[in-house]
Amino acid sequence: MNARRRTRPDGLPGRVYEKGASYYWVRPDNRWIRLSKVLEGDLKMLERLAEEKRRFQPVFEGRGNLPAIISTYMDQKASTYAASYRDEWKRRGEGVRSYFRDWNVERIDAAAVEDFLLNNWPDKLPTQRAMKAWLSTFFSWAVRKKHATVNPTREVKVKKPKKRNVYIRDDHFLAIREWLLKYSFTLHEGTSQARKVTGTVPTGPMMQCMIDLCYLTCQRSTDIRTLTWDQIDNEAGVIHFLPSKTEDSSGEAVDWPLTPDINAVLSHAKLLAPAFGQKYVIRDRRGNPKTDQACRDAWEGAMARAGLADKPYTIKDIRAKAMTDARRAGYDLDALQVAGAHTDRSTTQGYIKSREVPVSTVVLHLPQGDAA
Template sequence: MGRRRKANFNLPPRMYLKHGAYYYVSRDNKWLRLSDDKAIAFSKWAEIEGEIPRESGSEKPITGSMAALIDKYMIEIAPKKAKATYTGNVMEAKNLREVFGKMLILEVRPTHIAKYLDIRGLKAPIRANREISLLSHMFSYAMRWGQVDRNPCLGVAKHTEKGRDRYITDQEFEGVKEIASELIAIVMDFAYITAMRKGDILKLRLDQITDEGIWVKQSKTGAKQLYEWTNGLTEVIARAKALKRPIRGLYLFCNRQGQPYTDSGFKAMWQRIQIKWSRSGGQRFTFHDIRAKALTDAKRMGLDAQSLAGHSSFAMTEHYIKQREYKVVKSLI
């Protein structure tokens, strides 16, 4: 029997966290570095041990159970998704496991899915929809793995969701910039000009900025784009490069350590500005609403909003902006 852990009780046997990275300690006491990313480390642990990793002391799921399916999906499929999506899946999977974990895969019926939506939907209808969407994806893989021949989630009506229709006016946009820091004001302008997602903006490296333009591979869709130089883009990039930065900073927008801002770190800065904006009498909006404003304005100006968004279809772009379109009308007098 190995020695009892003194820390990291949530890690599977022989995995340890040391100096920000995860290691596998072999039976002859050799330390093998897995990764500084927990999901990748778990996946490599599974390859070495030949089984699904779980917290120390936790019950091993029964073969053919929902717990086993959820664990398998979260190890083999979920880590391949974008980081933000994977993080959301972790919480969603935890909720699903608590309810469905002890059931056998073949026992799950559409009525169980409907009941979950009804009960979970009393407090969080949108989260309930997302969790069942994840469960449906798990069943699609269970079919591929030969564990079931049907997906009980299909055909079960989810809660109605109202599309977000917040449109930021030019006056609101400039109003928030006036009370924001120089960094946030520049990021806002850059987000509006390019319609990039926040994650792609925060990870934008200086070497992606070339004489041809700015090269970007969208983290969400994988779409490759070249933003050609315009007067507005040239000006905002010049402002961004003029910000104080560490000599070795590799990113267009970086913190004092030269590293890109984390999603949570940037979100905290954005929330402080929005609280200040709200207290001044303004209506709050999300950073993602800037992308929606950019695409809506692009369409009104006769530009190619689909290419700007990096969407694979025009219908996807239309669905994105249709709630925010408006008509300019004149009064009678």
């Protein structure tokens, strides 16, 4: 049976279909591969999809031995990464595997790594650094497993990105928040007819809850995306946060008070679909935590509809805005260090200082000249 063309969006990856009680992937050779049961959720389906693609693609897409070695590495190491980061880690690995599909591991040198970074992300220094880090860890493993003799990333230098100093203006934040809920565009019919089309975005209310919690708790978007109802301690009146970025290092945690504003957002989120079998506060239509990419797409779409597509705002900037606003409201650095679960006070200062523009108190007058 051949894959059918979708007549309406269903939120599934390309060539993946829901058939009966299961998900299936239609390979490029039109063979249907069962991935998982629908009841097992999207995460299980996506893991199986990545696994099946790795098994299939080297036969059809590459002539080198590097893709197979990368596949082995990813299969062995994926489980060592936090669930909140694992999908992003796999996505980076798939990008490396695809780019070097015709390469043998022994041919990869510093020049090849540098070309990979510069050809794909010439103006994105943070992404260059992230991909170099992925390759460095991979080649370190490859050397230990005797697939390679050297780690070629050691000779590659990547410029350090400029310190991020983006602050989301209040009116821009509120505009993006509003446009998460709706869309509007002009539909031209013929040469002279046009009508305005407006509507609501089905995922908008849940995304509003997400950015509201990002702001009201000063926490990272990853920790809001993966927030579970078990972390809401109504008896103690707090949310228990163990930031994913520090769980394997400092283990720094923070309990955030359940303010009336936060309780209102949580109550709203609880009523949104799906309202049954809930585990995650911010969830997709199947009850799974929203993916980083889905949140980025929703945020960028709302920015475009709000006329702010040219602005450099990202969801991650909400945390910096919240901490900067708290500082302006009178909270000292000690309170903000606790709020941000920072072990180093300089980290807290970095969040705020670069976004605070000092106002000069110097007042000058034009010289009057010497009296005759």
